[in-house]
Amino acid sequence: MGGDLGFYLVQALTGLSSASALFLVASGLSIIFGVTRVVNFAHGSFYMLGAYIAYTLIGHLGGALGFWVAVLLAGVAVGIIGVVVELLILRRVYQAPELFQLVATFGVILVIQDLALLVWGAEDLFGPAAPGLEGTVNLLGTRLPEYDLALIALSLFVLGALWLLFQRTRWGTLVRAATEDREMVGALGVNQAWLFTGAFFLGSMLAGLGGAAQLPKGGADLLMDFNILAAVFVVVVVGGMGSIAGAFLAAVLISELGAFGILLIPQSTLVLMFAVMAVVLIFRPWGLLGRPEAPGQHGQAGPPEPPLRPPPPRLRAAGLLLLAALLALPAFADDFTLVLAVEIAIMALFAASLHFAMGPGGMVSFGHAAFFGGGAYAAALLVKYAGSPMEVALLFAPAMAGVLALVFGWFCVRLTGVYLAMLTLAFAQVGWSIVFQWGEVTGGDDGILGIWPSEWASDRLAFYYLSVLASAGGILALQYVLHSPFGYAMRACRDSVVRSASIGIDVQRQQWLAFAFSGALAGLAGGLFVFSKGSVFPDEMSIPRSFDALIMVLLGGVKTLLGPIAGAVTFTWLQDEISRLEYWRLILGALIIAIVVAFPQGVAGFLRARAGPWFGIREMEA
Amino acid sequence: MGLSLSVRGLHSFYGRAHILADVSLEAAAGEVVALLGRNGAGKSTTLKSIIGIVRPAQGAVELDGARISGEPPHRICRRGLGYVPEERRVFASLTVNGNLEVGRQPPRPGLTPWTPARLFELFPNLAGMGDRTAGQMSGGEQQMLTIARTLMGNPALVLLDEPSEGLAPVIVEQMVRAIRALKKEGLAIVLSEQNVNFAMKVADRAYIIEKGRIRHQCTIDELMADEAMRRTYLTV
Ligand SMILES: Nc1ncnc2c1ncn2[C@@H]1O[C@H](COP(=O)(O)OP(=O)(O)OP(=O)(O)O)[C@@H](O)[C@H]1O
Ligand SMILES: [Mg+2]
Numbered sequence: 059m060g061g062d063l064g065f066y067l068v069q070a071l072t073g074l075s076s077a078s079a080l081f082l083v084a085s086g087l088s089i090i091f092g093v094t095r096v097v098n099f100a101h102g103s104f105y106m107l108g109a110y111i112a113y114t115l116i117g118h119l120g121g122a123l124g125f126w127v128a129v130l131l132a133g134v135a136v137g138i139i140g141v142v143v144e145l146l147i148l149r150r151v152y153q154a155p156e157l158f159q160l161v162a163t164f165g166v167i168l169v170i171q172d173l174a175l176l177v178w179g180a181e182d183l184f185g186p187a188a189p190g191l192e193g194t195v196n197l198l199g200t201r202l203p204e205y206d207l208a209l210i211a212l213s214l215f216v217l218g219a220l221w222l223l224f225q226r227t228r229w230g231t232l233v234r235a236a237t238e239d240r241e242m243v244g245a246l247g248v249n250q251a252w253l254f255t256g257a258f259f260l261g262s263m264l265a266g267l268g269g270a271a272q273l274p275k276g277g278a279d280l281l282m283d284f285n286i287l288a289a290v291f292v293v294v295v296v297g298g299m300g301s302i303a304g305a306f307l308a309a310v311l312i313s314e315l316g317a318f319g320i321l322l323i324p325q326s327t328l329v330l331m332f333a334v335m336a337v338v339l340i341f342r343p344w345g346l347l348g349r350p351e352a353p354g355q356h357g358q359a360g361p362p363e364p365p366l367r368p369p370p371p372r373l374r375a376a377g378l379l380l381l382a383a384l385l386a387l388p389a390f391a392d393d394f395t396l397v398l399a400v401e402i403a404i405m406a407l408f409a410a411s412l413h414f415a416m417g418p419g420g421m422v423s424f425g426h427a428a429f430f431g432g433g434a435y436a437a438a439l440l441v442k443y444a445g446s447p448m449e450v451a452l453l454f455a456p457a458m459a460g461v462l463a464l465v466f467g468w469f470c471v472r473l474t475g476v477y478l479a480m481l482t483l484a485f486a487q488v489g490w491s492i493v494f495q496w497g498e499v500t501g502g503d504d505g506i507l508g509i510w511p512s513e514w515a516s517d518r519l520a521f522y523y524l525s526v527l528a529s530a531g532g533i534l535a536l537q538y539v540l541h542s543p544f545g546y547a548m549r550a551c552r553d554s555v556v557r558s559a560s561i562g563i564d565v566q567r568q569q570w571l572a573f574a575f576s577g578a579l580a581g582l583a584g585g586l587f588v589f590s591k592g593s594v595f596p597d598e599m600s601i602p603r604s605f606d607a608l609i610m611v612l613l614g615g616v617k618t619l620l621g622p623i624a625g626a627v628t629f630t631w632l633q634d635e636i637s638r639l640e641y642w643r644l645i646l647g648a649l650i651i652a653i654v655v656a657f658p659q660g661v662a663g664f665l666r667a668r669a670g671p672w673f674g675i676r677e678m679e680a
Numbered sequence: 681m682g683l684s685l686s687v688r689g690l691h692s693f694y695g696r697a698h699i700l701a702d703v704s705l706e707a708a709a710g711e712v713v714a715l716l717g718r719n720g721a722g723k724s725t726t727l728k729s730i731i732g733i734v735r736p737a738q739g740a741v742e743l744d745g746a747r748i749s750g751e752p753p754h755r756i757c758r759r760g761l762g763y764v765p766e767e768r769r770v771f772a773s774l775t776v777n778g779n780l781e782v783g784r785q786p787p788r789p790g791l792t793p794w795t796p797a798r799l800f801e802l803f804p805n806l807a808g809m810g811d812r813t814a815g816q817m818s819g820g821e822q823q824m825l826t827i828a829r830t831l832m833g834n835p836a837l838v839l840l841d842e843p844s845e846g847l848a849p850v851i852v853e854q855m856v857r858a859i860r861a862l863k864k865e866g867l868a869i870v871l872s873e874q875n876v877n878f879a880m881k882v883a884d885r886a887y888i889i890e891k892g893r894i895r896h897q898c899t900i901d902e903l904m905a906d907e908a909m910r911r912t913y914l915t916v
Contacts (some may be wrong), residue, residue, distance in 0.1 A: 234778070247758045589756075
């Protein structure tokens with residue numbers, strides 16, 4: 059009996075201790091977002107850096123005191139890194155549309171990944187035990203590592219310290235005020251720039267501290283950044299953006315569910331996370347302790363757009379010319395170029411599908427790879443287990459991706475702006491975990507191999523035509539729907555929820571269907587992708603894949619459908635060139651950052667200002 | 681001592697929409713100037729262009745002869761310009777004391793520094809409410825709080841955007857008293873109003889703005905005498 063009770067007690071405390079890292083990272087993300095309105099994607103990277111830096115410092119400073127000093131110093135060091143990122147990169151792009159800041163922080167992720175690889179190597183590092191806390195304590199007959207208690211104490215301490223900071227100091231008051239109304243705080247004589255920098259220091263430091271403190275339990279590895287990011291996004295969405303107490307509550311809730319759920323059904327953690335999110339989002343769409351965001355505040359890149367017109371003749375001609383050039387390409391190009399062109403065509407469809415949801419739909423998806431990868435896996439699994447031919451699999455891919463998007467979308471359309479976006483990322487990461495962990499069916503990390511096109515399409519030339527035509531068809535379908543009554547209703551929902559509802563549009567249903575359509579076409583792209591490569595790996599569902607599409611759309615611009623296509627061409631080609639180099643992430647990341655800093659309106663925005671008028675694209679009358 | 685404000689030839693845009701065209705106005709130390717106009721005339725935009733929230737495309741704003749236009753709002757504020765927004769933009773989740781703290785800036789030579797205690801004398805309604813959450817106060821109380829918050833910055837010149845908007849008559853009377861008290865302290869005040877009656881109780885001079893242009897300028901006595909003009913430009 060006592061043993062049972064002790065077991066549950068220890069399980070509960072284990073849950074609390076694993077909440078500690080989640081809480082530290084999530085509260086940091088929340089603080090940064092509250093003040094600067096930047097969702098710092100690099101937050102997971104800061105967490106990872108905290109672990110690595112602490113590892114090195116602990117190696118130099120021995121003893122119990124040395125250990126804790128190292129953990130603290132690692133936090134401070136990461137805080138300083140955060141400040142450097144803020145000063146050098148973000149400060150230059152605060153005026154740019156919000157999403158560009160995200161792209162910049164994604165560049166930072168890539169750079170940090172390769173820097174960590176460079177400095178600490180590819181091997182996972184085993185965390186040293188905390189001196190003096192190596193043992194276990196006996197709680198009613200069950201043993202609990204002493205360090206777990208230290209982690210619980212640490213998070214309670216941080217919670218208290220943050221409370222004092224925000225309630226009892228002038229700086230904290232200014233931060234809370236700025237979270238509500240930045241402009242007003244500026245007009246009252248407060249220099250926002252330093253408030254932003256301070257928030258970045260504090261938020262990054264908390265992430266670094268979280269990474270450093272979990273070192274004895276989890277060690278340090280190069281996957282930590284993305285692994286924590288999705289969980290942190292869930293915590294922030296459930297707890298409420300901008301609420302520290304909410305972050306704490308949600309971190310505890312999710313971790314406890316994880317600790318106990320695993321007893322009921324192993325592998326149930328993900329399902330439980332879904333369930334919690336579903337319940338919270340239905341009853342409190344702004345999270346447990348969050349506040350609703352003002353409509354139209356986030357998720358929109360730039361001022362309102364002019365009414366949608368059919369593409370001007372010259373632009374249409376340019377599109378047709380492009381298609382003609384693609385059809386004629388095989389006459390001039392070698393095999394390598396054709397392979398690259400196939401990839402570009404597929405990525406253009408993927409980017410266009412994201413653009414559909416993001417631009418006209420007003421729903422920014424950070425996790426569109428869920429549908430791309432979902433379609434890819436649907437096709438591959440059908441071929442592998444049912445031996446179905448390519449033609450059927452290519453229909454199955456968008457269908458299944460569409461269904462997946464219906465399921466995810468059902469939750470997502472209940473939210474708006476940045477909440478919606480974070481939720482899509484969390485969902486995509488859940489999908490990734492499933493294909494990654496469910497090795498018996500999906501092959502896990504080894505992927506599914508040997509998925510080749512049908513006989514008639516196996517020739518390089520035939521497959522080229524197949525993928526170009528299918529992608530072009532998909533893009534035209536998106537374009538067609540955009541100009542249909544459905545598309546107009548969708549844009550109406552984006553521009554004004556209230557007015558759309560008042561003229562009888564069921565806003566959530568409209569957005570839900572739009573999201574599913576976009577997901578289905580991403581799935582078609584995924585299906586084509588499988589047959590072009592002959593294989594599929596969990597990478598196709600991963601965060602970097604989602605960001606590929608996001609970057610293509612943002613570089614190309616969200617205003618016209620041509621934007622994502624141009625973005626796909628540029629980015630896919632660039633990636634193809636760079637990825638042959640060692641440390642290509644470093645180069646690509648630096649390049650992304652440089653592009654964002656140099657062209658804060660996007661390359662397309664820059665080009666459109668120059669070449670747009672000739673094509674008959676009018677700049678918006680804001 | 682108060683500061684004098686001089687606005688010359690201001691043009692402001694929202695995107696491509698030309699909102700202010702050649703707006704000029706003056707306010708001397710210790711003077712209360714009213715900027716009168718109907719809905720959408722450009723009153724708020726004028727005040728926002730002075731404080732720097734809207735960056736004027738052309739024209740100059742000078743404070744005691746020193747050019748301030750083009751600087752960011754926090755710099756302009758620290759030079760002694762206080763801005764009170766329309767529609768009671770209090771920090772709703774902060775307490776009254778918290779709101780005042782956000783506005784606090786160092787004392788200004790020649791002016792008695794504002795403290796919460798002095799402000800509660802000026803706005804007796806707020807007295808004893810220090811720990812109340814601003815979001816839970818009445819509209820009139822919030823309006824007073826926005827003014828008190830700005831005064832915590834010890835401004836020498838205050839821009840007031842529609843201080844009487846949506847206030848009950850009793851509260852309007854208190855607002856009139858408060859503005860007169862500020863004038864007595866030597867502050868210059870530029871207030872925007874649709875409510876001519878309110879303006880006539882506190883202002884010395886008036887500018888009438890319509891469609892982003894100053895149509896007329898006169899003393900308050902002249903405005904009181906000229907009913908035709910009030911009918912042409914203002915809602916009476
Ligand atoms: N953020 C904005 N973006 C675009 N146009 C705006 C914006 N704010 C105001 N305007 C327009 O600028 C014009 C002047 O607005 P302003 O707010 O200065 O008027 P106002 O005189 O203060 O009116 P009110 O009495 O209603 O407060 C109006 O036509 C308004 O529609
Ligand atoms: Mg106004």
